[in-house]
Amino acid sequence: MxxxxxxxxxxxxxxxxxxxxxxxxxxxxxxxxxxxxxxxxxxxxxxxxxxxxxxxxxxxxxxxxxxxxxxxxxxxxxxxxxxxADERRRVMILVSKFDHCLADLLYRWRTGELAMDLAAIVSNHPREAFSHLDFGGAPFHHLPVTKDTKLEQEGDLWRLIQEVSPDLVVLARYMQVLSDGLSAKLTGRCINIHHSFLPGFKGAKPYHQAHQRGVKLIGATAHYVTSDLDEGPIVEQDVERISHRDTPDDLVRKGRDIERRVLARAVRLHLEDRVILNGSKTVVFTD
Known part of the structure; x- marks a missing residue:
């Protein structure tokens, strides 16, 4: 061979x-x-x-x-x-309520499209919230969080990261903002999917913001996490055309499809060593 x-x-x-x-x-x-x-x-x-x-x-x-x-x-x-190329990376996936990106990554992992070892799945929601998903034996960790326990929960998360030692942490619609300290510790090895075409429409409900502005294109952005919220080096983006007939719910539905494929492409590019940081930007060598 x-x-x-x-x-x-x-x-x-x-x-x-x-x-x-x-x-x-x-x-x-x-x-x-x-x-x-x-x-x-x-x-x-x-x-x-x-x-x-x-x-x-x-x-x-x-x-x-x-x-x-x-x-x-x-x-x-x-x-x-x-x-x-056969040295597989260990990946930890963080997820909250919305599981469409997690489900897509699990499928691509099981089929071999994403050559990685799934080190852990972490959520601030209990395992029962994902009972319809097959984790393929990957360990699941429930780290609940409230406004009053956020610092303690992030401390538990960091200890878990140290224990599991992932090469890459993926925020697959993990709706908790990482602290500046944790973001710094994960520099260059934490990818987030943002449900908007950055740098526009940052923060909460970007699709509703886009609808209010009457945009004709919506998109999603996968980027490395930094202490500047939603401003880390961009790895991958994609868009889809919409019209005045689309409601905010239509934009959310179409956005889910964009988010899935953008995050999957970004993870694959990272796993294949195709992304190199260039200050606040990236150099991406496509195949």
């Missing part, structure tokens, strides 16, 4: 010779490049690259390849990662 590919992602200040150095290093390490994408952000002067390669006869182990690449990365001041 063909050995699974390895994915290298990197970012650094742009300077001549980066691509040549990376390519030459992989060649000299007995590796074969299968796919390579790069982006030079001329406004910030930053460089981004995603390389997929496999090991040939005589190549070092994955650990050896990581150790061998480290000096080159240090020379160019790179932020980088090197991971086997």
């Amino acid at each position: 063909t050995e699974p590919a390895i994915v290298l992602t990197l970012s650094c200040r742009n300077r001549p010779g980066i691509v040549a150095a990376v390519s030459a290093h992989l060649f000299e390490s007995a590796c074969n490049i299968l796919d390579a994408q790069q982006y030079d952000d001329t406004q910030t002067g930053n460089f981004f690259m995603r390389v997929v390669f496999n090991r040939l006869d005589g190549a070092a182990s994955r650990e050896g390849l990581r150790a061998g690449f480290a000096p080159l990365a240090e020379r160019f001041g790179m932020a980088w990662s090197m991971r086997g």
Whole structure:
């Protein structure tokens, strides 16, 4: 059987010779490049690259390849990662009352579309609220919250995150705002789905806001969580055309479909190492 590919992602200040150095290093390490994408952000002067390669006869182990690449990365001041495509990420999903995104992620997980290990499902609602869903053996944690117990509940959530050690936390319509402290701890590894086409219509009831403004397009946005509410780096977005005949309920119904597919695409892009942070933005290398 063909050995699974390895994915290298990197970012650094742009300077001549980066691509040549990376390519030459992989060649000299007995590796074969299968796919390579790069982006030079001329406004910030930053460089981004995603390389997929496999090991040939005589190549070092994955650990050896990581150790061998480290000096080159240090020379160019790179932020980088090197991971086997078969190394599955551990994912924790947080959800509140609305379960359509959770149900969609569970389906894509069971069918293998999302190559991840479901480490935990967490909700501020009891398990009975999701009795119609098959969690496939994934552990469920009920962390109830009220206005008076929010700090305590978030402390319990953080302890659970430390215990479970997820690589990615997904807010699948989790209707609790994370504190600045927790948001900072989860930088770059927490994706939220916002039921609006950001940066417009933030906060509560965005579809009702959109209806009042008479918009002709509605959308949804998946973004990384930061301390600035609904302003984190955007990973994925999509829209759908609507008309004056659509009621707020119609917009909510159509919005659910957009939210499902936008969140699923964002999670897949993250799992496949296709997203690299670029300050308040992202570089997304599509397939």
